[in-house]
Amino acid sequence: MSGPSAWAPLRHRPFRALxxxxxxxxLAVWMQNIGAAWMMTELAASPLMVALVQTAMALPAFVLGMPSGxxxxxxxxxRLLLITQGLALLSMILLCIPAxxxxxxxxxLLAYTFALGSASALSMSAWLACTIEHAPPGQTAAAIALGTVSPNIARVLGPALAGAIIARVGTPLLFVLVCACMxxxxxxLTRLGTTAPISRLPGERFFPAIVSGLRYVRHSPSLCRDLGKVAIFSTAGSALWALLPLIARERLGLAADGYGILLGCLGAGAVVAALRLPDMYRRHPLQRIVFxxxxxxxAVTLLSGVVTSLTLLGVLYVVGGMAWMAVNTxxxxxxxxxxxxxVxxxxxxxxxxLIMGGMAMGGVLWGLIAARLGVASALITAGLVIAAGTFLSLQKALHLGREEDFGPPTLTLRTQSVLDITPGKGRVCIEVSYHVAEPQRDEFILLAHAVGRIRRRNGACDWHLQRDLGHPGHYTERFIVDSWLTYRRQQERSxxxxxxxxxRLQRFLAVPDQLARHYLIEQKTS
Known part of the structure; x- marks a missing residue:
């Protein structure tokens, strides 16, 4: 099966600019991370303090992740990207002055790194959504792969540049270069067009929007499984990233440029994997790639606790970068x-x-284990945990979604009320009647429950399918939404x-659609 090349989206000018x-x-974030981690080894050589640099950068993504989305x-x-990048620049300027x-x-150092991490966390969802919105039609998988290439190009160049700059002019001047990059x-970003959401309805309020996002995931079983895999892998896999400065300094006796070379090897492997993934998706089952x-x-994490050869570790880290990218991308x-x-x-x-929270909590966990047992023992333990988690979390097959799952809404509002209902009038109950022949009963029930999950993830706060005891074959679907506006949103989100x-479910309607539906609104006391 043919498909677009990995580089095809870059022919599209808006995507190329983004x-x-x-x-x-x-690149700026990676150079700051390298500079902060290396400076911490000079300010406080404790494994925990060094690992906390990663936590300070990753923890804000866990705390601010949902609000940013x-x-x-x-x-x-x-506009959101411009604001967050301005805050990141301000944080770096404040870090540069005392440095x-x-x-x-x-x-x-941890406080300013946390501030930079907070600004980055608020922008991460916008970067990801913009990547998909600016992807040319039919090239979303390639665009996502390229979106993962960009941080890994930075992972290759950032450590190398940061290590060279630290070795020659020191960490403070590296921070100045980071400011210039930001x-x-x-x-x-000033060259991009606006990407405001398009809707015929009033915008959601902040906290209800959080609830609707969590509800969407809760009623999407496949998403829950896949997000669980992300949490397991990132928490266990964070050991290598968190302890890499100590591998370079203590186990290999390297300076900052050597640390940069090791990170660059991981990044190089990640870039190679990201460019090959679109073709691999067409040739191999996704579950096999992740496994x-x-x-x-x-294996790479475990061997990092055993191998002390820089050359061999460099080769291993190229493989490790490819593996990390294959799983996460x-x-x-x-x-x-x-x-x-x-959503x-x-x-x-x-x-x-989940991935940044796993990295943050994993950084603390593996830092504490390394402080108690030693770096080598921590890495060997982490390798065994990653292998066990991989075997346990891959029981269901993985599949790419179809293009229409992330395209614009296509279901037209079919429902018009004879009343002029205001958005806050009260909860609305929708009843739909079906008549099902006995041979089709099992097919109907499975299909109705599948539609029920769709209704709940798109806005329904309650859903039930009930059978009429007095009339065999008669079923009623009832679902409740918080308001008429919520119901209109539910229709628009389809x-x-x-x-x-x-x-497919409408084949079982007892009567034509409009007559089979009843709309009941909550009656409150005056």
Missing amino acids: WLATVVAN VIADLMDKR LVGNLGPVA ASVIAL AGGIAFA TLMTVIQTSTALW KARVGSIYLM TAADALQEE
Whole structure:
């Protein structure tokens, strides 16, 4: 089966501009991470303090992940990116000042890194959603793969540049270069057009939007399984990333540039894997790709606690980078291509929240284990945990979603009320009547429950299918939404895939559609 090349989306000018901005932004973040981690080894050589640098950068993504997705779904994403990149630049300027005058302590370094991580966390969902929105038609999987290439290009170049700069002019001047990169990202973003969400209905409020995002995931069993795999792999796999500075300094006796080379090898492997993934998706089952990647990364992590040769570790880390990318990019592509457009940034934020939260908590966990047992023992333990998690979490097959699952809504509102109902009038109950012949009973019940999950994830707060005891073969579907406006949103959120399921269910309607439906609104006391 043929498909677009891995580089095809870059022929599309808006996507190319956005992709370049992500490369520079990720380059800045990686150089800051390298500089902060290396400076911490000079300020406080405790394994826990070094591992906390990763936690300070990753923890905000866990805390702010869901709010960032809601904001990205509800406002102009370009404006959100400009605001967050401005905050990141301000955080770096405040870090540069004490670093340049030699008055930066370990706690202050963690605090400024946390501030930068917070600004980055607020923008991560917007970057992800923009990547998909600017992808040319039919090239979403390639666009997502390229979106994962950009941070890994930064992972290759960032450590190498950071290590060279630290070795020659010191960490403070590296931070100055990071400020310049962030300023250039802002300049690039000013060239993009707006990406405000398009809807005929009033926008959701902040906290109800959080609830609707969580409800969407809760009633999407495949998404729950895939997000669980992300959490397991990122928490266990964080050991290598968190302890890599100590591998370089303590086990190999390397300076900052050597640490950069090791990270660059991981990044190089990730870039190679990302460019090959679109073709691999057409040739191999996704579950096989994720399984092979998980086992390979487990082996690399375990061997990092045994091998002390820089050359051999460099080769292993190229393989490790490929494995890390194969697992995370495949899971992210499955998740994003199985998510409706209206909630894509929120689901993306949950994905990022889990992976960054896993990295943050894993950084603390593996730092404590390394402080107690030693770096080598911690890495060997982590490798065994990754392998076990890979075997236990891959019991269900993985599939890419169809293009219409993330396209614009296609189901037209069929329901008109004779009343002029205001949005806050009260809860609405919708009843739909069906007549089912006995041979079709099992097929109907399975299909009705599938539609029920769609109704609940798109806005229904309650759903039931009931059988009429007095009339065999007569069934009534009842679902409740918080308001008439919520019901209209539920209709607007339906994708082509959702509409297909509902059309199959309509074959069992007792009477024509409009007559089979009843709309009941909550009656409150005056």
